[in-house]
Amino acid sequence: MxxxxxxxxxxxxxxxxxxxxxAPLAFDVVGDEIRTCTxxxxxxxxxxxxxxxxxxxxxxxxxxxxxxxxxxxxxxxxxxxxxxxxxxxxxxxxxxxxxxxxxxxxxxxxxxxxxxxxxxxxxxxxxxxxxxxxxxxxxxxxxxxxxxxxxxxxxxxxxxxxxxxxxxxxxxxxxxxxxxxxxxTATVTAAGAVADPSDLLAAAFTTSGSTGTPKLAAHRDSAVVRHGRADAAIMGVVPGDVTLCVLPVSGVFGFSTAMATLAGGGSLLMEPVFDAAAVLRRMQELKVTHVVGGDDLFGRLYDTWHTEQRSDLSALKWLGIADFLGRSHDVARWARDEFGALTSGVFGSSEVFALTLLWSAEDPESVRWNGGGRPVAPWIEARIVDPVDDRVLPAGEQGELQLRGPNVVDAYLGNPEAAQRAFTADGWFRSGDLAVATGDGAYRFVCRMGDVLRLRGFLVDPAEIEHRLAQHPDVGIVKVVGITGDGGYTQAVAFVVPTDDASTDTDADVLKRWCREELAAFKVPSAVHIVDHLPTTVGGNGTKIRAVELREWAQNWTDRERDYRRD
Structure with a gap:
């Protein structure tokens, strides 16, 4: 046998x-035709x-x-x-x-x-x-x-x-x-050093490159499969389910989604080109049950569904969403109210797989619709530490999220130094992400440590300010960055793209007063620039706002607040 x-x-x-x-393994799209690959x-x-x-x-x-x-x-x-x-x-x-x-x-x-x-x-x-x-x-x-x-x-x-x-x-x-x-070219990391040497590398992904040249993070064969099975269990993928695979499988977000689907026995709707209306039609035709992506992708589906084509998406069961543009809560509410689908925020990266933390169905929506979650498998360890000295912090305190386990990058290709820099002396992977342990086995993502603002001595997640601004009916998209102001202190600067039907009376002063109604005074942006677009970059995991370029705008625009409708 x-x-x-x-x-x-x-x-x-x-x-x-x-x-x-x-059984269908994948549905390929050729023009308007769907071709089944068993x-x-x-x-x-x-x-x-x-x-x-x-x-x-x-x-x-x-x-x-x-x-x-x-x-x-x-x-x-x-x-x-x-x-x-x-x-x-x-x-x-x-x-x-x-x-x-x-x-x-x-x-x-x-x-x-x-x-x-x-x-x-x-x-x-x-x-x-x-x-x-x-x-x-x-x-x-x-x-x-x-x-x-x-x-x-x-x-x-x-x-x-x-x-x-x-x-x-x-x-x-x-x-x-x-x-x-x-x-x-592979340099084994602390995680790869404890793995079975006969378990060879299988898949590698480019990192975001936000701090320099992108690294190439490689994972072993068994890690890909074990993680896929763990994700499938949390996502509830079973035979007969169909997952929308529109994020490139060349990137870790799309790859992890595909592997979770196959590990659970589901099928993949492979979309090589994203056309929101066409995708909605095929989601209805194939009864798509699972979707994973950023709120940029979901936002286009949401907008098209509301304005052009109300496809029947009642087969939807589970959405995993990353918040890049501040629209995740609107999407989650839509999926719940229209289709009865459950939405979870996600956490992951090229170095630990995209879907490493997910929320459970029992977590309240106020928590579940945000980034973070619980480790998808018991063999994934997590801790929150002081980023200066790696001292473990108690629940409720913000610090760097560090991870250890078979899901962690086994090797870097062509970058020997990365294998050492990315790990602590005791073998924990430095995620570079600010997070909080909730005390019940879950971790709430705050932001990248490089994005956190220190305002009047307090660490502030720019998303807190962004969410308040986004609640204003005239605000479409918003991003908050920090710059060094007079006296060397950090200042929060907001960039707002108004909605198409926004009132021209909604200016920077109105939006700052809006913030003061709910936020502490030190969290109110020192400046609000109203612009017609935000600089973005399209990567393997979706569309992200270029915060670096916005910081340059903010630093160059300290003389006055811009409003493209009046300038």
Missing amino acids: TTTDTTSLTGLLAELIATDPD RARFGEQVDALRTELADAGIESGQCIAAMLPNWSDALVWQFAASSLGAHVIGVNTRYNTGEVAHILVAARPAVVAVAASFHGLDLFGTLSAAAESASEVATPAVAVVTGPSAPATPVDPAGFDLGGGAWLVGSGDIRGTRVPRTPV
Whole structure:
């Protein structure tokens, strides 16, 4: 009798196929058409790709880069690579030349999988320019992926050859391609040092890069599966459920969502391009039950549902939401009132997986709709410490959230120093996030430690001010940042984008008076700038407001408050 290792990606797939080979694993979107990929068909694609990679010479421990949109093919690459002991670094299709070059240098992929065509983007052009600028590393082989739709004209892989060979995936003909021998760039962390060395790296993700060059955080095979199973249990994913997978699976947010769904036996609606109206139609058609994303994504669905298309989303059961733009409570209220769905705030990162803390259904909405939660598995340890001396703090006090467990980053690719800087002497991962222990096993996320404001000697979460401003009926989007004012003291500065129907009488003075009604005097912004837009950046996990650029605006606008409607 043979047994299956259910803590590996290979074992997870074998389990899914054995349980129900004809069940849908993924729904790919081709134009307006939905194409079903069953578990058995997915397994066949994994086996075929595994053979091609083995024939090309991929060895255990090597890295593979996947520059693919949200096609089921992107997940095929993850499972096929892992079956050979290789690890995959996802490359967002929106990355520029410099970002791709950084991955080529840091991860040293032996193969890069690139979409033959996608959404009018010149992905190979970006890859080619990146490879040219990273000429000091071995030229990777290129695997050309056509995706779920047959190309209108035959694809010649010779046009994708960077000099290391290229082939058309699925053809069975690698055209004599032999991948280069590449060095191991992984530096094991304190977490990886205590893991089984035979449990190889499987998946790597870029960090946000908010404090410099993005790091590449890698996790072991068993960690991916164990965490996926833990998330599935908390999210309540069961066979027959369908999860909207619109965040790129190249990023940890989309990846963690996909793995949780597969671990729970559900299916994935793979959306390669986000069109809110089209997504709502497909959510209704496939009876989507789970959605995870930022309030930027949910906000577009919310707005479209209210103004254009009231799709029947009554199948929705669970939403996981990250608050990037201050709209999470509105979305949660909508999901509850219209569809009876439960919403939980989330907490995670590339280094600990995206869904590491989640709230339970028993937690009150006033708590559950905010960032944070309880560790999704008993083997995840958490503590709150003084960020200066790592002294453990009691419940109720703000400090740095630190984590320890199999979910924590096992290695960094191409960055030996990061493995040491990211951990305490006793092996805890420094999240860089300010949080509070609630005393009952949960942790409330406050903000990134770099964003916290020290106003009149008190630590203040800018979100507290943002939420008050957002309650004003004329405020659409708001962001609060801190700058150094006269005398060296920190000042809170607010940037507000008004609603389309906002009264022109609602100016900075009105909004500051609005804040004074509920907030302590020292929390009232020293300035409120009314602008027509906020600078944003689109990453693998959603759209985020560029606080660094806003700080520059605030520092340059100390002479007077701006109002684009009057300036």
